[in-house]
Amino acid sequence: MRRFTWAVALVASGAYAGAQAPASPNPASAEAYLSPPSLIERMVLAPRHTNVSLSDLSPDRKRFLVTRSSGMPSLESLAKPYVNLGGFRVDTLAQRNRNLTVRNAAGFAVYEVESGKWIEIPAPQGTRVAGGEWSPDGSQIAFVGLSNDSAHIYVADAATGRSRRVAGRPLLPTQVTSIIWTSDGARIVGVFRPANQGQAPRPEAVPSQPTLRLTTPQKESLRTYAALLETQVDQAMFRFYSTGQLGVVDVATGRVREIGKPAMIRSVDPAPDGKHFRVVTILEPFSYIVPVSSFGEVEEVWDSEGKPLAEIRKRTIGPRSDDDPTDSADVPYGEDPAAGAWTEEEQRPQGGAATGQAPSSGKRSLSWRPDGAGLSFLQLEPAQRAEGGQAAPSGPRKDRVMLWEAPFGESNQKVIYESERGINSVSYSEDCQTLFLTETVSGQSVTYAVRLSDPGKRYELQKAATGPNAEPAGSLVTRRNATGRSVVVIGSGERVYFSGTQFGKDPEKEAPRPFVDATTIATGEKSRLWQSSAEKYETFSLFLNEDQNEGLIVRQSPTEPPNAFWTNFKGTERKLTDNQDPTPAVTRLERRFIRVKRVDGYEFWVKITLPELVIGQPRLPAFFWFYPREYTDQASYDRTRQRFNKNLFPNTGSTSKEYLVLQGYALVEPDCPIFGAQGRMNDRYVSDLRNNLAATIDALEAQGLIDRTRLAIGGHSYGAFSTANAMVHTPFFKAGIAGDGNYNRLLTPASFQSEQRQLWDARETYLTMSPLLYAEQMNGALLMYHGMDDQNVGTAPINSVRMFHALETLGKTASLYMYPYEDHGPAAKETILDLWARWVAWLDKYLKDSP
Structure with missing residues (x-):
């Protein structure tokens, strides 16, 4: 009997934020935000955000600044109105970058190294906070206070935690979201709302023009960008929210001295004394075929009056050379996947x-x-020039x-x-x-x-x-000086320090061992100051005094979460943090690493996570979670394994699939390498995918670990794409879970992932790799989910909608959950809990309950 549902959450956030769904016999079709089984919910909501990392050391080396997180953002915060202007997303009420509205903190804390005392800096009433910055002498912290309708500069006393708002004039943290101290500690540089700013343009109730796009005279290979400007109103809104006033605020008086005239400022880098500024401004004209991050820009040096003194470089409008070609599962929330390159590189x-x-x-x-x-x-x-201006021959x-x-x-x-x-x-x-x-x-x-x-x-x-086979060299140890600039650490005896990692020949037996070497400048004589133990993984963070005989290391093991320790590098140490294991039930799970050999001779590694095994118990249903990657040969794949670290603590996040092991599943994570000649690796994508999965299943079944008749597979982004391919090109899986995927490579005709050929150069490869075109071969029940505001290149939500359409047309079993306000990967607490509820129900139905 065919079963399907298309549940699309389109209701306003206020009706659902924090709502508890009524009991439902069929979670797949419940039209509400659900909660998963209580054990899973505890894992998702575990207070991992309360663990701290000591990395932001004050210039006087006496204190650390720590951000106090509140954990996952709420759906209500994601639902606050914003505009997406060609990938530039703005909270229009507060006139700030949407990332600041969605990703912020409840406050800061200062940790005193000597006393071990914590000094809390709570967010000012009615605000959240972001961007803490030490003053040059380490006595104060500047940060951005975020109220519902504005952003202001605040300064806190590091000794007491008391803070005050410095200037009444609000910031304009849309393009430039940070603030910077000058070296005297008396002033702070930021971008403010312009005086006489006027009213922001608004979208037209009745459009005054059609959306239009015109090709350019030159041949441009464009990515499938998620958002572009579309109208003159969009252009006006982008211009308005990007135009800010560069200013320097006096910390004592709160007076803002304006630097030049308002401009579309993309970035600011002040000289340490605050008298000159490197400023990048956005140039017109704008475009309807590339995102705003690809608009033209010029970098100049300005003086204290805002007068341009020199042009450093200039970039014209157009696609940038390092636009992200991947359907990446690792794009951080809210980041524009397009990046930049200059015409003068x-x-x-x-x-x-x-x-x-x-x-x-x-x-x-x-x-x-x-x-x-x-x-x-x-x-x-400079090149020598001959008469007439031609370059003269020279060495x-x-x-x-x-x-x-x-x-x-x-x-x-x-x-x-x-x-x-x-x-x-x-x-x-x-x-x-x-x-x-x-x-x-x-x-x-x-x-x-x-x-x-x-x-x-x-x-x-x-x-x-x-080269690829070389032992990684150490890097010079540096620190931030009082101006916030990086300088090389020089210790007693005119010694410098190199921090690196020693790798063993067999990573299964020898874990990586970070080290610090001291080298005398005059003689080059080298001695080892410190090295991680072989039994635990320890990393060097920084020195804590001028003599470089005290430092901070971070220690972890497969059973101990990372914690910071003070050390004198001679065996004496003191624990500074008390981070706890947020999910000890997951830490205790058994993890095995198995090398698998394919029928064609290629070998790869598979990780399997298991509950405590009992002799005589039935073989487990298994869930595969994977993300294929491309390699030219066996050696290039094997090199990636050399960095394997058996001493790492198994950190978990809100969507860690290891929680399924607590529900009675084996979690299988195969590397899934795709091999092929450079530039043509995907020609064997389908056969390699099938061979990888078949070899994994055979090996794990032979060891009595899984039940090959009860298998499911899943992945996110390119993993979701590969999940659908696995289900149409192999008979192994009864169920699948695919998130934020692309299912039709015809929608990314100008290259994707590591595939640099265009559709018209590799037509058969594009067609063969498109699971939508083979949907009639779908085996098993496919659950899809997609963020409705997915900004990743190549994974537009229409992919999931059309895939569902095809599966419904073909009489296959599928469901689709579209999540409002979510980007490329779930962020809101309500979304994540709902996904877990549906994931568990789906797998239980088609694996555990299936005959």
Whole structure:
């Protein structure tokens, strides 16, 4: 008998937020937000957000700043009205980025290292908080207070926790959501609402134009973006909510000094003294075929009056070279999947690591120097020119470390150091008189120091092999100075420190062991300061004093959650945090790792999580949760396994599928590698998928762990896509769970995931990989869910709607749950609880209750 339901939650949030669903004999068709079985609900709501991480150390190294989370956001917070303007989502009432409305905190806390005392900084009445920033002397914390209709700058006393609002003028945290102290600790830089801002444009009740899109003269390969501007009203709204006033507020008086005129400011990076600013502004015209993150922009240096002194670089409108090609399950909530690249990209000279093709005169690694002297950057020496302006024949050009001083004219650029080889990176000591540089020489990464008092002498500190099989080298340990800039830590005896990880030959027997080495600059002599134990996984976080003989490490094991410890690196230590295991019942589950061999000879790993096994008990129904990935050969896959860490604590989240083991299922997580030649890996997608799953089932059945007649499979994003493919191309599964997936590759014709060919270049591959086109072969009952505001590239909600349509037309068993306000992955507490209720009911019905 055919069963199906299409439950779409479209009711206003107020009617459902926090509502408890009435008892229902059929959770699949209940039109309400449901609660799962009580054991699952306890796992989902476990107070994991109360565990803390000590990472934000004050400049004086005496205190840590910790954000106090409230856990999962509510559906009510997601439902607050907002506009989506080409991927730029704005809470229109509060005039702030929607992420700040949805993802914020209940307050902060300060932890004193010496005393172990906690000082709470509660959110001011009627607000939530975001963006805590230490003052340069470590005595105060600046943060953004978020009320229902505005955002303001607050400052808290680190010793007492008392806070006050600094300025009455509200911020405009739409594009720029952070605030920054100046080095004197007397001022804070932010982007504010413009004076005389006027009323915001509103969507038209009656449209005055059709939506239109026109091709461009050039050939552009466009991703399937989730949101684009569509009308002139959209453009006006984007312009309004992006136009802010750069300002510097006096912390003592609250007076805001305006810097220049209001502009569409995308980012701001003030010089440490607050007298100059790197500012990126958005350029018109806008576009209807690319998201707003791909609009043109220019980066300039402004003075304290807002006058542009120099143009750093400029990018025209158009798709960016690193637009995300994946249907990623890991896109953080609320992040625009499109990213940026400049028309003048960074280029490494001969001997350096290439990062793009661009004019050789381009400035690379540009940033404010830690001492505030100006902008630091890397640049090749100018090419010699023959008569007529043509490049003269010459050998490799020297690479240079440059300093660009105010007022940032061409004549204000001076050479600090130059090398015959290409420089990959430069870091500075606290006084900026010692440079730490990396170069690539004969396939090895070389780190060396240069004192500006004697630039002709190099002090080699580390030499390490590069390449896929090389042991990872250590990285120089740095810290933030009083201006918030990164500087290299130099300890007693003029020693620097390298933090890295030692990997064993067999990761199943030897866990990774992080270490810290001390290296004397003058001699290159190296000694091991600290290393993780072999039995537990310990990581070095930072040094806690000027002598670098006290530090903070974080320790965890398969049975102990991560906790922070003070150490003197000589065996004496003190526990600083008391993080608890939020789900001990899950921690106690048995986990096995099994290497499986396919019929074609390829091998891969499978993780299986089991309840406590009893001799003679029946084989378990199993739920497969997976996410296939592509590799060129066995060796490239095996390299990923070298980073396996058997000493990690099994952290859980609100949607961790291990909770199903508590319901009597085995959880199977196969790696599922797809092998093929570079550029053509997906030509074998279906056969590799089938071979992976068949080999996994055979191996686990042979060990008596699963019942192959009671199997289900699931995944999110590309995993959901692969779940549907598994159910149409194999006979193994009675049920499936697929979330936020794509089911028709014809809807992503310009490439997807790691597939860089277009539909017209690989037509058969696109067609074969589209489960919608094989829906008549669907085996088992498929549950689909999708966020109705999914902003991920390639996974528009229409995919799930059309897949459901096909399955209904073909008489298959399916359900579809569409969740309002949700993005690419569930976020609201009500949504997650409801999903668990339906997941458990679905699996119980088609696996446990099925004959």
